Amino acid sequence: MKQLIFITFILAFPSLLSAQSSEEYRLLMEQRRRAELMRTLDSAVALMEDGKHEAAEARMLYVLNNIRSVPSDLTFYFGKNSFYLKKYKQSVDWLSKYLQLKGTSGQFYSEALDLLRKAENEVRNEQKKEVEKAKQILSTSYEIDCGPSGKVMCPICKGTTVLVKRGSFGNHYSTCPYCDKHGFLTCDEYNKLIRGELNPREQ
Ligand SMILES: [Zn+2]
Numbered sequence: 001m002k003q004l005i006f007i008t009f010i011l012a013f014p015s016l017l018s019a020q021s022s023e024e025y026r027l028l029m030e031q032r033r034r035a036e037l038m039r040t041l042d043s044a045v046a047l048m049e050d051g052k053h054e055a056a057e058a059r060m061l062y063v064l065n066n067i068r069s070v071p072s073d074l075t076f077y078f079g080k081n082s083f084y085l086k087k088y089k090q091s092v093d094w095l096s097k098y099l100q101l102k103g104t105s106g107q108f109y110s111e112a113l114d115l116l117r118k119a120e121n122e123v124r125n126e127q128k129k130e131v132e133k134a135k136q137i138l139s140t141s142y143e144i145d146c147g148p149s150g151k152v153m154c155p156i157c158k159g160t161t162v163l164v165k166r167g168s169f170g171n172h173y174s175t176c177p178y179c180d181k182h183g184f185l186t187c188d189e190y191n192k193l194i195r196g197e198l199n200p201r202e203q
Contacts, residue, residue, distance in 0.1 A: 037063050044059035060074065075094050076106070078094045079119075082119075083119050096116060152184065156178045160183060161182070
C-alpha cells in the first residue's frame with residue numbers, strides 16, 4: 001500500500017509541478033503583456049497630449065482590443081481623445097463610462113465632466129445641423145439673386161442690428177456682428193451666410 005502511494009506520488013508529482021509552473025508561466029506572461037499594453041497606453045496618452053489624436057486613437061484601440069479588462073483611465077483617455085477627433089458620440093459614450101466607473105472620486109472627474117458637457121453640446125449641434133443641411137440643400141446649391149438693390153435684410157437680427165439674449169437677470173443686448181448699421185447684408189454676404197461661410201465681425 002505504502003509503495004502504491006509512493007508510486008502514485010512519483011507519477012503525479014512531475015505533472016503537478018509542471019501544471020503549477022505552466023500556470024505561473026501563464027500568469028507571468030499575462031502580467032508582462034499587461035505591462036506592455038500599459039506602456040503602449042502611456043505612449044498613446046503622450047501622443048494625445050502632443051495633439052496627434054489619430055495616432056493616439058490607433059494605439060488606444062490596440063490596447064482596448066488586446067487587454068483583458070479595460071482600465072478605467074483608458075475610458076477617460078479614449079473619451080477625451082475622441083472629443084479632439086470630433087467623434088462626439090464616441091466621446092460621450094466613453095466619458096460617461098468613466099464617470100459611471102469612478103464617480104466623483106476619479107482623478108479626472110472635473111475634466112471628464114467638462115469634456116462630456118462639451119461633447120453632448122456638439123452632438124446636439126450636429127443633430128441641428130443635420131436638419132439645417134436638409135433644409136439648405138436647395139439654397140446652398142444656388143447663388144441667390146438678391147434683386148436690383150443688391151442688399152438683403154439681415155436674417156440674423158431681422159434688420160434691427162441688435163441681438164437680444166434673454167437671461168434670468170434680464171435681457172442682454174449686443175450689436176449684430178453680421179450686417180451693416182442699417183441692418184442689411186450685401187448679396188455676397190447673404191450667400192455666404194446661407195452657406196454657413198459668413199464669419200461674424202470681431203466686436
Ligand atoms: Zn444683423
